[in-house]
Amino acid sequence: MHMKPIMEGWRGYLKEDLFYLKDSGELGGPPDTGLSVEQISNDIIKYIKRQYPQNYHDAELQFKGGARVLKFTNFGSLDLRDQVIIDLVNKGWLSEPEVKRSLKAHRARTRFVDVSKSGKKTFIVIQLDAGGGAATAGGDYEDEMAALLNEKFKKQGKLYFAEKQGGSTNNPDIVIWTDENKTNKFVSFEAKTTLGADFGQFQLLHDPNTGTFVQKTQTSSPELVALFKVLVPEINKSCPVPSGDQSGELLKIGSRQNPFNFPKSLGEVTEDYYKEKQVDYIIINDAAYATTPAAQTKSGLPRFSQEVKDGYIRIRRKCHGKSYSTTAAIKFGSIGSSTNYYEDVIFNRTFP
Numbered sequence: 001m002h003m004k005p006i007m008e009g010w011r012g013y014l015k016e017d018l019f020y021l022k023d024s025g026e027l028g029g030p031p032d033t034g035l036s037v038e039q040i041s042n043d044i045i046k047y048i049k050r051q052y053p054q055n056y057h058d059a060e061l062q063f064k065g066g067a068r069v070l071k072f073t074n075f076g077s078l079d080l081r082d083q084v085i086i087d088l089v090n091k092g093w094l095s096e097p098e099v100k101r102s103l104k105a106h107r108a109r110t111r112f113v114d115v116s117k118s119g120k121k122t123f124i125v126i127q128l129d130a131g132g133g134a135a136t137a138g139g140d141y142e143d144e145m146a147a148l149l150n151e152k153f154k155k156q157g158k159l160y161f162a163e164k165q166g167g168s169t170n171n172p173d174i175v176i177w178t179d180e181n182k183t184n185k186f187v188s189f190e191a192k193t194t195l196g197a198d199f200g201q202f203q204l205l206h207d208p209n210t211g212t213f214v215q216k217t218q219t220s221s222p223e224l225v226a227l228f229k230v231l232v233p234e235i236n237k238s239c240p241v242p243s244g245d246q247s248g249e250l251l252k253i254g255s256r257q258n259p260f261n262f263p264k265s266l267g268e269v270t271e272d273y274y275k276e277k278q279v280d281y282i283i284i285n286d287a288a289y290a291t292t293p294a295a296q297t298k299s300g301l302p303r304f305s306q307e308v309k310d311g312y313i314r315i316r317r318k319c320h321g322k323s324y325s326t327t328a329a330i331k332f333g334s335i336g337s338s339t340n341y342y343e344d345v346i347f348n349r350t351f352p
Contacts (some may be wrong), residue, residue: 036330043207044093045087051087052080054112065219068122068123070110070124070125070126071126073129077140078104079144080104081105081129081130082104083107083265084109085108085128086105087095088126094108094126095108095111098109101141101144101286102141103148103228104143105340106124106127106128107127109124110124111124112124118224128169134260142164142174142191143164144340145251146164149342150162152342159198160177160178161176161179161182162174163197172188172223173190176188176189187280187281188279189279189280190279190281190282192285195285195335198314198327198330198347199273199330200221200269200270200273201215201328201330202215202216202329203215203218204216204328206241207233213232213235213236223272224273228328231313238253238258239251242317246324247317247318249314249315251315252315253312254266254311254312254313255312263296265305265309266332267304270282270304271292281289281299284338286341288335288346289301289338297349298349299346300345300346301339306336308332308336310334312331314328
């Protein structure tokens with residue numbers, strides 16, 4: 001398996017004053033340690049390739065946001081990344097694993113330390129990323145959620161059974177049944193890895209004969225059909241006509257730069273759309289929000305519509321390999337905090 005010269009991006013930085021945390025807790029550094037940071041880093045890379053050859057595809061090293069982060073991409077599912085991080089922690093190469101979501105880690109602290117001129121010590125961090133884009137991350141997240149829920153049900157001796165159903169279908173992402181025989185649906189979840197995801201997305205078509213836009217998909221959703229009817233005058237007035245193989249953003253409606261008077265808040269529109277799909281809870285990177293009064297009363301969770309802020313409609317041209325589509329989706333800028341769905345205080349109220 002071919003591997004990029006992944007250390008190239010780090011070589012200039014390696015010439016700076018880097019130190020290595022010894023087992024004694026003291027700082028040593030080249031030439032005191034007898035080993036350079038590059039040698040130790042290459043040992044970690046070789047170990048990962050040897051132990052996980054079927055999953056390790058390629059790597060790219062980069063700094064992120066000014067932090068000292070040794071970042072690997074295209075690494076695979078969070079479950080695998082957690083295994084690698086914990087393995088390296090047990091080996092003594094890493095410490096202080098950091099949970100990304102679903103109680104699983106994706107980064108940890110190395111034993112390398114950058115010491116600034118003022119004497120401030122900053123540990124170098126290693127981070128393993130999935131790669132594969134948002135769709136892959138979303139599918140992995142649904143798998144993680146179903147596995148975590150079923151593990152908790154089993155530990156607590158409860159008969160509930162969580163099943164991943166979402167993906168490219170119109171079903172809820174996760175359905176929890178009363179038992180493994182899937183006798184009765186109990187509750188269902190919509191899973192998003194980040195608030196920056198698209199909510200209630202549907203496709204548009206531009207009719208060259210009339211010079212207007214029409215709704216192409218999600219026409220069976222009363223909520224999204226009603227939303228399009230509200231939006232279409234502004235879309236026809238302000239949206240550039242998509243053409244050819246160009247992708248990118250076309251129009252924002254309801255943003256601070258382009259205000260719009262929606263009949264009801266986009267948080268309420270989103271809730272009502274997911275209620276059409278019989279979704280009881282929306283999960284944003286493990287934080288849980290209720291979509292109905294009944295779900296809120298039962299779980300004690302805040303309502304999604306009351307917590308999201310800065311909603312707007314984003315219209316863009318998307319590339320799907322060899323084809324393109326024009327999509328409209330609800331976007332949000334911020335959301336209030338909530339409790340993770342697997343925390344006992346919420347879990348035991350939701351699944352008595």
